[in-house]
Amino acid sequence: MRLRSIAVIAYGLLSVGFSASSYANLKDDIIHRGTLKCGVSSDKMGFSYINDQGKWSGMDVDYCRAVAAAVLGDPEKVEYITTTSKNRFTSLASGEIDILSRSTTWTVSRDAKLGADFTTVWFYDGQGFMTRKSLGIKSAAELNGATFCLSPGTTSEHNLADYFSARGLTYRSVVFEKTEELYAAYQKGRCDALTNDITGLAARRTLFKDPNKHVILPEVISKEPLGPYVKQGDDEWRDIVTMVGNALIEAEELNVTQQNAAKLAKSSPKSVVKRLLGTEGSLGTDLGLKQDWALKAIQATGNYGEIFARHVGVNSPLKFERGANALYTNGGLMYSPPFR
CATH class of the missing domain: 3.40.190.10 (Periplasmic binding protein-like II)
Known part of the structure; x- marks a missing residue:
């Protein structure tokens, strides 16, 4: 009888182990929760800024909106959490935020020591x-x-x-x-x-x-390559956040805009456009998302060029030139890995 009890306990411990190993990843947690928790600053005009009416705007804010659209199907399902230079990585490590989108520089030591993974260069600065x-x-x-x-x-x-x-x-x-x-x-x-x-x-x-x-x-x-970070250890979530940014960059190169994305998803003769927008291939399911994940993101924010122009470029008070943030085809550094 005692041996049987030990066996039952051992089986229970193994079951717990298997359960823990199959515990929902962050993407699944976000879907279950219904909101994306985005760590931002609140006072950087053009990047992450909240006005007197409580409305958030900026390039870093739009990155989170695009991720929410890709994962949850709705760019408004974002909870913005203000972080400081001092507590931003602690907030990420503790799970208080799902993504740190706060014009944060990509450095070797941060990737190596802070339990965080960089995703996409969203803005080249100095x-x-x-x-x-x-x-x-x-x-x-x-x-x-x-x-x-x-x-x-x-x-x-x-x-x-x-x-x-x-x-x-x-x-x-x-x-x-x-x-x-x-x-x-x-x-x-x-x-x-x-x-x-x-x-x-x-x-x-x-x-x-x-x-x-x-x-x-x-x-x-x-050199200040800026972009979002995620918590280390969840490869699927890192891939998703990385590829959302890349999808918006790729969309600009392919002339896919907020206005024409839905039409091109149905009628574009180009396979690369169809793969990006989910009407050909399996890139969405490969990432653990729906096939129209990139389409949803582009419809939410526009492509990278539209985001840049709206918040910091020609259509904004800042009037920054594209410079290094132009597409590589226009002398800049911006390009996406192939969508295939």
Whole structure:
């Protein structure tokens, strides 16, 4: 009898083991929950920004909307959770958010040490400097001895240290955990300069009381490939988030737009378009999604070019040029792996 009891217990433990190993992955959890939890900032105009009416907008916001459309069939099923530079990776690791879409730089150490996986380069940027015009500073070399307002644990903090040390320059720092506090301190004169991704500086400057009193210096001191991260260990979820971004880039190259996507899904003579939009092949089911996942994403946000133009490009107050963020066919760095 005792042996039988031991056998039953052992069988039960094995059953628990099998149950745990087959526990629903994050995609299935999101579908069961009915919402995607997206970690963003709340104050980066053009990327992730919430206005006075509580409406979210920006390139990083649209990435989450596209993922929600692909996985849940509805771009509005997103819960936006504001994160800081300091807590963003902790929020991802703890499961508080499903995706970190917060203009975060892809680095080796982050991939290797933080339990996070980078997905798609969503914006190529570089770090620069902003200061007040009244100081008369024309280049970074003239910032020797200046005081910088900084956020802890950012690539900006480390790049600044490397840049100044290599040139024998010195600086003082005032550290703020929250971005809004950092920029408020700068505007009150608590520091002489800011350093961040150039797009971030330009976006923030638009919110200043008098943007024309501040200048972005010409130096670009780093490479900043920005994009979403997911928690390490779920290959299917990483593939989904990665390929949603790539689908929007591929759509621009194929001239598939928010307006014509549904029509092309039915009538395009091109196999590559049909594969992208799910009317040929099995890319959707290969990813664990419905066949029209990319079609849903494109209908929700438009292709990459449309997203860029709307939030940071020609149709936005920022008026950024495409530059490195143009398609490779137009001299930029943007292209998707083949959809086949």
